[in-house]
Structures are given as structure tokens and as C-alpha cells.
Amino acid sequence: MIIEAERSCLLLVDFQGRLAPAISSAMETVAAARRLALAARLFDVPVIASEQNPQGLGPTIEALRDLPELVIAKTAFDASRQSELQDALDEDRDTVLIAGWEAHVCVMQTAFGLKMNGFAPVVVADAIGSRQPASKAAALDRLARHGVEIVTSEMVVFEWLQDCEHPRFKEALALIK
Template identity: 45%
Template sequence: MKIQLPSSVLLVIDIQSRLMPAIANEKEVVGNATKLLMASRLLDVPTLVTEQNPNGLGSTVPELATGHARTVFKDTFDACEEPGFMELLPDAAKVIVVGCEAHVCVMQTVLGLLAQGRDVAVTSDAIGSRTSGNRDAALNRMARHGADLVTTEMVLFEWLQSSRHEHFKPVLDLVR
């Protein structure tokens, strides 16, 4: 099933300043998450950002700190277990997930969302871990449990649906 713009929500998990230098392919993860965040702002996609223990891991990286998204501070690895988090997600939304670390907070949150009957798409080129082995194992596990694995460009062009979309050119510029 295609990702529909009106029923999407973008969830950015723990892309934080002190964590990112340790993440394999950090630039690709941050770059793709930034593209999705910029497009979400342009296309009015609701966006949530989580920060895991910001005193220890720092705040969200500057590229993603746009003020467009609502930030949820958490101590739990699974954001779904953070009080009030689930109430921030629209009921019928397809949750588009980006973030770190793939095998910890991303995976536990995705599994939590799936357990609650949510429709989840994990943007595989916008999630990271310190090692590619942990990232790959997390992607495999999330897919086995029912998450769709997608890429940044899949999400962007499914949101647009057509080159006639009024925001086609600015979104296209994000991927060039």
C-alpha cells in the first residue's frame, strides 16, 4: 500500500548531538532525515521528535532543530512507553520512522507501535546504529514483525503522488 500524505506522521527518534558522531553513516542518516523533515514542513505532515536523556546525549542535531516538530523527552527506549506519547500520534496515521539507534530506541519504538496496531514504515536510509550489523539486524527484525522498509525518496515521491503537485519542484530539489 502506498504512503498517503494526508494520513502520515513523521517520527524522528533520538538524532542527538552527542550520539551522532558514533553512528555509522552519520552524514547519510542526518541528511536523509533532514530531507524528510524539510518536506514534512512544506507538505504539512505532523512531525514528532524524541530526545533520549538529552542531558547525557545532547539535544537534537541543529539540522533537525527547525521548530516545526513537537519534541518529546524520554527515558524509555520504546517511546510508546513514555507517558502521553501515544496521544500525540493521530489514530489512523502511517508512522514514518527515522532515527537512532536502529537496534535500540528505533526498533523498540517500532515494535511498540506495531503491537498497538499502528501502521509503520521505517526509512532504512535514515536510521543508524554504531555498527552496520546492529542496524541490519534491527531492519530485519522490524520487517519480520510487519514494518514496511522504505527509503527517503520512496516516502517523498509517494507523498507527492504526481509531478503536478504544487510542491513537486521544492521537494525534487531536496533530493538533487
């Protein structure tokens, strides 16, 4: 499956500042998610963020706060249960790229929920994190075994481009370098 920009949506799951100190390689995952969200802007791909219990965990981390068009507060681990997300998702944009924290809880449950609702979830491995690397690895393994695509942020950008003659090629390349 090729990831096409016109069929994509980017979901940033629970990148909240109070979680950051506990997440393994947190800033690397934030950098990958930011790169992906900036690329999404280049290709007119909608960006949505979720926040798990924002009263307790605070808002989306500052490095990503200005990028989503919509931020959805939630208490369920599976963001797809939120009516605001259901309303925001477009059946013509059935490929939902997922970046976020924690891989083995909210990211995984959201991917499974989206899949059950007829979407094609794609988890961006370098843009997800967990407290323990083993939890992230187990989540990626389980997701793959259940038919969820696993990619990297760079793979997504090049699939959105499709051609080095794309008018946004240089801008997209600058995000990767």
C-alpha cells in the same frame, strides 16, 4: 501500502549530538532525515522528535533541531511508551514514518511499540543508523520479518507527491536532487 501524506506523521528518534560520533554514517542519516522533515513541511505532515535521556545525551542535533513541532524527552527505549507521544499521535495519521538512532534499540523498539498500539510504522532505511552497520542490518531484517514496512526517504517523498502535477512537485524534487 501507499504512504499518503494526509495519513502520515514523521517521528525523529534520538538524533542527539552526543551520539553522532559513534553512529556509522551519521551525517548521511541526518541528511536523509532532514530531507524527509523538510518534505513533511511541504505536505503538512506533523514532525515529532524524541530525545533519549537528554540530560545525559543532550538535545536533538542542530541540523534537525528546528524541524519538529514537538520534542519529547524519554528514558524508555520505546518512544511509544511516552504519554506525550501517545497524546500527540492522531489515529487519522496512522502511518508513522520513523527515522533515527540507534536502529537496533530505540528505532526498532519504537516501531514494535507503535505496531502493538495499532499504528503502521514505516522505517526509513537511509535515515536510520547504529554504531555498527551489522546492528542496523539485523534491525532492518528483524523489522521486515515482523511486518514493518522498510522504505527510503526518496520513496516516501514520491509517495507523498503521487503525481508530477502536484503543486509542490518542484519543491519536493529540489529536496531529492
